[in-house]
Amino acid sequence: xxxxxxxxxxxxxxxxxxxxxxxxxxxxxxxxxxxxxxxxxxxxxxxxxxxxxxxxxxxxxxxxxxxxxxxxxxxxxxxxxxxxxxxxxxxxxxxxxxxxxxxxxxxxxxxxxxxxxxxxxxxxxxxxxxxxxxxxxxxxxxxxxxxxxxxxxxxxxxxxxxxxxxxxxxxxxxxxxxxxxxxxxxxxxxxxxxxxxxxxxxxxxxxxxxxxxxxxxxxxxxxxxxxxxxxxxxxxxxxxxxxxxxxxxxxxxxxxxxxxxxx
Numbered sequence: 001x002x003x004x005x006x007x008x009x010x011x012x013x014x015x016x017x018x019x020x021x022x023x024x025x026x027x028x029x030x031x032x033x034x035x036x037x038x039x040x041x042x043x044x045x046x047x048x049x050x051x052x053x054x055x056x057x058x059x060x061x062x063x064x065x066x067x068x069x070x071x072x073x074x075x076x077x078x079x080x081x082x083x084x085x086x087x088x089x090x091x092x093x094x095x096x097x098x099x100x101x102x103x104x105x106x107x108x109x110x111x112x113x114x115x116x117x118x119x120x121x122x123x124x125x126x127x128x129x130x131x132x133x134x135x136x137x138x139x140x141x142x143x144x145x146x147x148x149x150x151x152x153x154x155x156x157x158x159x160x161x162x163x164x165x166x167x168x169x170x171x172x173x174x175x176x177x178x179x180x181x182x183x184x185x186x187x188x189x190x191x192x193x194x195x196x197x198x199x200x201x202x203x204x205x206x207x208x209x210x211x212x213x214x215x216x217x218x219x220x221x222x223x224x225x226x227x228x229x230x231x232x233x234x235x236x237x238x239x240x241x242x243x244x245x246x247x248x249x250x251x252x253x254x255x256x257x258x259x260x261x262x263x
Contacts, residue, residue, distance in 0.1 A: 029246045033239035043096040048234030050089030054082035055226035064214045097241030102170035124165045163188035166248045191247030203236040
């Protein structure tokens with residue numbers, strides 16, 4: 001067999017193995033995500049409850065009476081106040097659920113985070129947010145070509161930073177900012193793929209349909225749909241937290257798959 005044929009065979013083997021590992025990661029993410037509902041329902045409920053609180057405000061404001069009213073209320077200050085709380089609830093639920101799997105399926109260890117971990121996480125999140133704001137299109141208007149380049153740079157930086165944050169939250173002592181952007185960067189790509197392609201896309205699709213169906217419906221139907229929607233968002237948080245854990249633990253590096261040994 002020639003050197004070229006050997007190389008093609010190695011590439012085919014690596015591609016096949018990668019596809020199998022990605023498929024397994026997606027299955028594990030969904031398995032753990034739905035399992036979280038009965039193992040740590042309190043964590044999932046954080047996201048579901050904050051989502052439902054926003055729906056209560058929306059219903060009382062008459063948001064679902066018609067499409068016109070919905071558009072008028074969509075950007076109201078009160079709705080955004082509840083929206084910020086909802087996003088905070090989603091983030092907290094994701095972190096707690098991811099930690100639950102990472103620290104040995106102990107809700108106590110997941111909930112009571114060591115102070116050094118809290119401090120490092122706050123610093124890492126501040127860097128993540130700062131990079132996002134600094135490279136935001138709202139901060140500086142650029143020509144189209146430069147704007148595309150800025151978006152690519154922002155994506156690369158925030159992808160690597162996500163792996164750094166996850167490593168800190170999951171108490172992986174081997175993670176550093178440098179390793180997140182070098183050896184572990186493929187891991188960050190897997191995490192991002194699981195987060196967006198396998199979680200937010202289907203969940204947001206159901207989330208959007210639920211809101212469309214609610215427009216103009218009787219009050220009892222609206223309440224039922226919004227209750228269901230809160231459960232959908234809670235499930236989204238469970239899947240997101242589980243996906244970040246599964247993606248991080250997969251340990252894809254430039255030299256192949258090296259599963260991370262978390263505590």
